[in-house]
Amino acid sequence: MSLIIQAITAIFFAAVGLFVYAIFGHSMMGWLDKGPEPIPIEEIQRRIAEKESDLDRVEGGVHLETGLIAAEGWETVRATCTACHSAKLVTQNKATRDGWKTMIVWMQETQGLWDLGDKEAEILDYLAANYAPEESSRRANLDMDAIEWYILDL
Numbered sequence: 001m002s003l004i005i006q007a008i009t010a011i012f013f014a015a016v017g018l019f020v021y022a023i024f025g026h027s028m029m030g031w032l033d034k035g036p037e038p039i040p041i042e043e044i045q046r047r048i049a050e051k052e053s054d055l056d057r058v059e060g061g062v063h064l065e066t067g068l069i070a071a072e073g074w075e076t077v078r079a080t081c082t083a084c085h086s087a088k089l090v091t092q093n094k095a096t097r098d099g100w101k102t103m104i105v106w107m108q109e110t111q112g113l114w115d116l117g118d119k120e121a122e123i124l125d126y127l128a129a130n131y132a133p134e135e136s137s138r139r140a141n142l143d144m145d146a147i148e149w150y151i152l153d154l
């Protein structure tokens with residue numbers, strides 16, 4: 001008899017133990033498991049510097065970090081035109097020299113761009129030469145008046 005009671009008591013405590021483990025086990029194990037060692041800040045800085053210097057070079061005529069075409073004057077453009085925004089705003093646009101001038105004036109009047117002084121000519125030369133409008137690859141719109149319409153006879 002007492003053996004049966006002992007067995008039931010053992011099963012009871014085992015069940016309670018399992019129950020407690022199921023609910024609190026995860027957080028209890030957290031005390032033991034401190035997780036991976038944190039990476040020291042110097043190591044993180046070293047990795048970032050390595051990555052940046054890796055992209056700060058010209059390959060195939062393009063500066064990898066900014067995407068600017070590495071033609072004459074590009075370093076002036078990089079220094080001036082990436083102070084407030086990404087170089088993408090430059091590289092994704094195309095315009096004539098006048099068009100670029102208009103954008104620069106717009107930024108000066110509304111976005112706090114400073115007077116570019118004698119750098120302006122160099123910057124405009126670079127932009128006009130490397131980011132000029134291209135002919136569109138799209139077919140031109142049809143000239144509706146020039147079309148000779150006819151009834152399709154089936």
Ligand code: HEC
Nearest residue numbers: 080081083084085089090093103104107111112113114123
């Ligand atoms: C003083 C800060 C500043 C500097 C420096 C600056 N820009 Fe901007 N530029 C802006 C702001 C702000 C916008 C608007 C961004 C937006 O709409 O998200 C902008 C927008 C542009 C646009 C998009 C215009 C459009 O119509 O969509 C182009 C292109 C551009 N900049 C080119 C340049 C060039 C080229 C230079 C270097 C000569 C330059 N930026 C330097 C502030 C600046």
